[in-house]
Amino acid sequence: MKLIESQAKAIFAEAGIPVPTGRVATTPEEARAIAQEIGGRVVVKAQVPIGGRGKAGGIQLADDPDGAFQQAQRILGMDVRGYKVERVLVEQAAEIAQEFYLGITVDRDRQANVVILSAAGGMDIEEIAEKHPEKVAKLWLNAGLGLRDFHIRQLAAQAGVPAELLKQLAPIMRKVYDILLSHDATLVEINPLARLGDGRLVALDGKMEIDDNALFRQQKLAALKEDEGDHPLELEARRRGLAYVKLDGNVGVIGNGAGLVMTTLDMIQRNGGKAANFLDIGGGAKAEVVRNALEVVLSDPDVKSVLINVFGGITRCDEVAQGLLDVMRSMEVKVPVVVRLVGTREEEGRRLLEGTELTPAATFQEAARKAVLAAQS
Numbered sequence: 001m002k003l004i005e006s007q008a009k010a011i012f013a014e015a016g017i018p019v020p021t022g023r024v025a026t027t028p029e030e031a032r033a034i035a036q037e038i039g040g041r042v043v044v045k046a047q048v049p050i051g052g053r054g055k056a057g058g059i060q061l062a063d064d065p066d067g068a069f070q071q072a073q074r075i076l077g078m079d080v081r082g083y084k085v086e087r088v089l090v091e092q093a094a095e096i097a098q099e100f101y102l103g104i105t106v107d108r109d110r111q112a113n114v115v116i117l118s119a120a121g122g123m124d125i126e127e128i129a130e131k132h133p134e135k136v137a138k139l140w141l142n143a144g145l146g147l148r149d150f151h152i153r154q155l156a157a158q159a160g161v162p163a164e165l166l167k168q169l170a171p172i173m174r175k176v177y178d179i180l181l182s183h184d185a186t187l188v189e190i191n192p193l194a195r196l197g198d199g200r201l202v203a204l205d206g207k208m209e210i211d212d213n214a215l216f217r218q219q220k221l222a223a224l225k226e227d228e229g230d231h232p233l234e235l236e237a238r239r240r241g242l243a244y245v246k247l248d249g250n251v252g253v254i255g256n257g258a259g260l261v262m263t264t265l266d267m268i269q270r271n272g273g274k275a276a277n278f279l280d281i282g283g284g285a286k287a288e289v290v291r292n293a294l295e296v297v298l299s300d301p302d303v304k305s306v307l308i309n310v311f312g313g314i315t316r317c318d319e320v321a322q323g324l325l326d327v328m329r330s331m332e333v334k335v336p337v338v339v340r341l342v343g344t345r346e347e348e349g350r351r352l353l354e355g356t357e358l359t360p361a362a363t364f365q366e367a368a369r370k371a372v373l374a375a376q377s
């Protein structure tokens with residue numbers, strides 16, 4: 001599997017390789033907020049699993065938060081070499097003095113890992129290697145010996161990297177090698193590894209390929225792979241920290257506790273309907289969680305009615321009711337929302353909902369029947 005830039009950089013940062021400050025955004029508004037946090041000039045970068053994004057227009061600089069908003073608006077949804085852009089990385093812009101290439105990959109012919117270093121970074125390494133092979137230094141490693149300091153000095157000298165950069169380059173190279181081994185990667189690449197105006201070496205781009213046969217022992221990475229095949233609503237729900245599964249019916253379901261939610265799915269089925277999703281807001285859910293849950297469920301175009309089934313234990317019914325009302329006030333809700341609240345503070349919860357457009361239900365059975373009917377009509 002391939003890791004995109006933001007994922008590779010997260011691994012770099014964790015290992016102590018310098019990367020620019022930044023975060024991923026899925027909307028122009030988010031991009032603006034991140035740019036605001038960072039302050040100053042930022043670069044907005046399309047997150048797709050392919051190189052050459054710069055040339056394709058997927059990397060743009062912005063002077064201020066509004067500029068970041070505009071660039072993100074342009075790049076999101078853009079097609080970069082066959083990939084639709086759904087995320088952008090917004091980072092502190094770098095003032096680049098020089099660009100290096102650094103990569104370690106598996107050379108299957110030689111049955112060894114090969115370290116590649118070049119002072120002609122920035123572009124495709126294949127292109128540099130073809131046109132100017134003398135500018136690309138390569139060194140094949142013995143697995144038992146690993147990457148030693150004399151290897152690093154040899155590579156740097158061969159690639160023409162200035163000696164004063166060795167102090168920064170050596171630990172970065174060692175970390176890249178450690179990452180390759182610890183992540184079962186077949187490629188770890190930094191291109192460009194940039195020397196900034198102030199002399200610092202920073203990884204401005206990152207690329208990793210993981211051996212799929214090793215994913216069973218790389219569970220964090222395997223989870224990233226699962227993301228790829230997931231429904232966009234499931235990804236959105238996960239981003240909001242919700243336990244959500246998309247189903248193929250038309251009654252949206254929100255409940256607290258996995259058991260209660262599953263029983264609710266059964267009850268909908270028994271009443272002749274079909275659930276559009278599973279969503280467990282968990283115990284002790286606050287208004288904010290309820291709000292997130294309802295927003296996700298309502299953004300599903302399949303949903304024709306919503307059934308909210310809450311048994312108040314640690315969860316307080318009035319908290320839930322408040323969350324519901326907040327959402328109802330802040331967005332246009334076009335489908336009927338049936339609510340059954342019992343348990344802790346149910347009286348207070350019900351009172352809050354009186355006279356609103358929410359449909360109350362006294363029992364579980366009544367709630368399921370009303371929600372199914374509403375979805376059918």
Ligand code: GDP
Binds near residue numbers: 052054191
């Ligand atoms: P790729 O084209 O997909 O490999 O994407 P990169 O992340 O390598 O970016 C391509 C080029 O954009 C780099 O080689 C840089 O020249 C330029 N670039 C990327 N980030 C910055 C930045 O923060 N500031 C400046 N000035 N240029 C950048």
Ligand code: MN
Binds near residue numbers: 122191
């Ligand atoms: Mn690059």
